[in-house]
Amino acid sequence: MTEFISHSPDDTHRLAADLLERLPPRAVIALYGDLGSGKTCFVQGLAMAMGITEPVTSPTFTLVNEYMGTMPLTHIDLYRLSQPDEALAMGIEELLESDGITAIEWAERAEGLFPAHTLHLRFRTPPDGNSRIITIEEGVS
Numbered sequence: 001m002t003e004f005i006s007h008s009p010d011d012t013h014r015l016a017a018d019l020l021e022r023l024p025p026r027a028v029i030a031l032y033g034d035l036g037s038g039k040t041c042f043v044q045g046l047a048m049a050m051g052i053t054e055p056v057t058s059p060t061f062t063l064v065n066e067y068m069g070t071m072p073l074t075h076i077d078l079y080r081l082s083q084p085d086e087a088l089a090m091g092i093e094e095l096l097e098s099d100g101i102t103a104i105e106w107a108e109r110a111e112g113l114f115p116a117h118t119l120h121l122r123f124r125t126p127p128d129g130n131s132r133i134i135t136i137e138e139g140v141s
Contacts, residue, residue: 006132009041015134016045020101023119028096030107030114033123038132039105042121043075046103058105063090072100078109087113 006012023029029046031039040058047056050069059065059077067073074095081087087110096102096115104110107120120137 002136004134004136006038006134007130009038009044012038012041012132012134013045013048016042017049019119019136020046020049023101024117026097026099027101028114028118029101029103030118030120031103031105031123032107032120034125037123037125038134039121039123042123042134043073043103043105046101047073050101064095072098074098074100074102076102076104078104078106081106081109084110084113 004015006015031042033039040056043058044056047067047069050067050071050073052067052069052073054067056065056067056075059075060079063077063080065075067075076092076095078087081090092110092113096113104114107114122135122137124133124135125131126133
């Protein structure tokens with residue numbers, strides 16, 4: 001487990017770019033944290049590092065956005081779901097097997113459905129409200 005303190009969106013983008021360099025093919029990244037804690041900012045950093053130039057926003061209402069850069073990026077947002085069965089019904093298993101990188105916001109809503117090699121990132125906002133604490137756990141399901 002590794003902990004990273006981000007003091008700005010640029011710090012979060014740099015963390016995403018650094019992690020991207022060591023991710024295996026077909027990586028799955030599960031993102032946890034409250035609203036505004038930095039999950040989408042992290043995915044935006046991944047997209048930039050992958051050469052994606054179109055705007056990356058959280059797919060809260062569409063549930064899934066797909067982007068093409070140096071490799072595919074599948075961005076999933078499970079905020080509107082209440083249980084893992086709903087994630088199965090939307091086809092999450094197939095999405096997790098897609099080529100490229102899959103990043104899942106509100107991952108706790110599909111707990112237990114991710115592959116063993118999933119990278120788990122937990123975002124917390126400390127009392128100062130300006131920084132973010134990002135905890136990285138590898139291979140924990």
